Amino acid sequence: MRISVIGCGYLGAVHAACMAKLGHDVVGIDVDPRKIGELQAGRAPFFEPGLPELLEEVLATGRLKFSSSMADAKGAEVHFLCVGTPQRKGEYAADMRFVDAAFASLLDSLEPGNVVVGKSTVPVGTAARLADDLAERQLDAVLAWNPEFLREGFAVKDTLSPDRFVYGVPEGEPGSRATAALDEVYSTPLSLGTRRLVADYATAELVKAAANSFLATKISFINAMAEVCEVTGADVTVLADAIGMDERIGRKFLNAGIGFGGGCLPKDIRAFMARAGELGADQALTFLREVDDINVRRRIRVVELTRVLVGGSLLGKRITVLGAAFKPNSDDVRDSPALSIAAQLQLQGADVTVTDPEAIDGARQRFPELTYEPHFERAMDKADALLLLTEWQEYKDITPEQAGRFVCTKNILDGRNVLEASVWRAAGWNYKGIGTP
Numbered sequence: 009m010r011i012s013v014i015g016c017g018y019l020g021a022v023h024a025a026c027m028a029k030l031g032h033d034v035v036g037i038d039v040d041p042r043k044i045g046e047l048q049a050g051r052a053p054f055f056e057p058g059l060p061e062l063l064e065e066v067l068a069t070g071r072l073k074f075s076s077s078m079a080d081a082k083g084a085e086v087h088f089l090c091v092g093t094p095q096r097k098g099e100y101a102a103d104m105r106f107v108d109a110a111f112a113s114l115l116d117s118l119e120p121g122n123v124v125v126g127k128s129t130v131p132v133g134t135a136a137r138l139a140d141d142l143a144e145r146q147l148d149a150v151l152a153w154n155p156e157f158l159r160e161g162f163a164v165k166d167t168l169s170p171d172r173f174v175y176g177v178p179e180g181e182p183g184s185r186a187t188a189a190l191d192e193v194y195s196t197p198l199s200l201g202t203r204r205l206v207a208d209y210a211t212a213e214l215v216k217a218a219a220n221s222f223l224a225t226k227i228s229f230i231n232a233m234a235e236v237c238e239v240t241g242a243d244v245t246v247l248a249d250a251i252g253m254d255e256r257i258g259r260k261f262l263n264a265g266i267g268f269g270g271g272c273l274p275k276d277i278r279a280f281m282a283r284a285g286e287l288g289a290d291q292a293l294t295f296l297r298e299v300d301d302i303n304v305r306r307r308i309r310v311v312e313l314t315r316v317l318v319g320g321s322l323l324g325k326r327i328t329v330l331g332a333a334f335k336p337n338s339d340d341v342r343d344s345p346a347l348s349i350a351a352q353l354q355l356q357g358a359d360v361t362v363t364d365p366e367a368i369d370g371a372r373q374r375f376p377e378l379t380y381e382p383h384f385e386r387a388m389d390k391a392d393a394l395l396l397l398t399e400w401q402e403y404k405d406i407t408p409e410q411a412g413r414f415v416c417t418k419n420i421l422d423g424r425n426v427l428e429a430s431v432w433r434a435a436g437w438n439y440k441g442i443g444t445p
């Protein structure tokens with residue numbers, strides 16, 4: 009099929025490359041010529057394992073092109089809208105400017121029979137609104153909403169073989185047409201057994217908001233349990249293993265730590281609350297307010313634990329933060345709990361050095377006041393405390409002996425409960441985990 013992908017950020021760049029991998033002829037379009045230049049040269053504008061190799065492979069086939077001109081969307085049968093919906097400044101609601109602008113400029117390139125497919129995470133009601141705009145133009149094009157569930161760090165795998173596809177389509181013939189087009193686009197993963205659900209627009213939009221809310225709730229639930237464990241001397245990791253053995257609960261997303269961050273979960277639960285408020289259903293989602301509060305509280309808690317770890321005062325203490333990205337295998341620092349903790353510590357008088365294998369450039373742009381050192385051994389030099397805040401494999405592999413050669417005082421806070429406490433303690437370290445005795 010001939011496909012256009014509008015927006016070549018995280019979602020769009022991966023989607024475009026993966027659609028070409030599935031055998032389609034794809035043009036990726038973005039208003040940012042710098043991003044397009046990078047992608048044309050086969051370079052991913054962000055760190056995502058497997059993406060550079062995939063770009064190289066599909067660019068060589070000639071099936072993938074990039075352009076900064078929306079006119080190049082003309083000729084495609086299916087157009088994917090993959091632009092961002094960030095949180096509006098000072099508000100909870102999603103900023104819909106990019107979706108609206110991309111959709112408006114795409115309209116001129118549409119031809120009869122085309123299918124426009126929204127993938128961005130949007131407030132419920134958006135698809136119906138855009139479908140009305142489309143109908144007004146009498147273009148005989150149809151709109152579908154097909155939310156994306158990819159995780160950063162696993163984006164290529166998640167796009168090529170997702171758990172499920174969800175199609176939000178209109179009723180009747182246009183809906184069947186959109187479903188058939190999407191089935192053709194995804195024929196390879198569908199033939200390999202990926203399940204698909206066809207629903208109305210509102211349900212499809214809500215599936216994404218509900219899935220992210222559930223994941224955020226699971227994380228905040230276990231972090232709330234960590235708070236209780238801390239005052240009772242119980243161990244949240246054993247608790248998570250034990251409740252996770254109940255298949256109805258499941259062990260995944262029950263890792264207590266410094267809380268969730270990134271470009272999706274925090275802003276999506278806030279946008280969901282805002283939208284529910286607009287629809288008069290705010291009471292239904294007041295629990296998400298608490299989910300958000302528990303999450304924010306983790307960061308404050310880590311600052312307090314660090315203060316205790318270094319003897320009661322942060323003033324002038326050298327703190328090394330291992331990890332700046334919101335999670336490992338990503339250079340994404342949007343709403344990164346690690347960076348927000350680092351900035352708080354610095355604000356309270358500590359001398360903070362941050363290290364990360366991939367995220368330093370992005371971190372420096374957001375928090376220029378912090379000191380950055382790409383080499384983690386050098387970053388640990390003369391530290392009064394190490395804080396492992398993003399569980400990159402290389403940090404999990406650090407041994408107490410190795411770290412002991414650099415630090416001034418053997419204090420370590422394991423913000424992700426990924427180190428072996430007994431090993432560190434046996435080597436003479438003052439080890440503190442999250443929600444563990």
Ligand code: UDX
Pocket residue numbers: 156157158159160161220223227260261262263264265266267268269270271272273334335
């Ligand atoms: C998330 C959803 O998983 C994905 O389906 C959706 O499409 C986009 O949002 P992503 O933001 O890439 O994906 O990251 P995810 O792996 O979900 O992690 C989110 C945050 O939760 C990270 O900061 C991570 O460290 C934290 N987390 C995750 C925990 O603190 N504990 C856990 O048990 C799991």
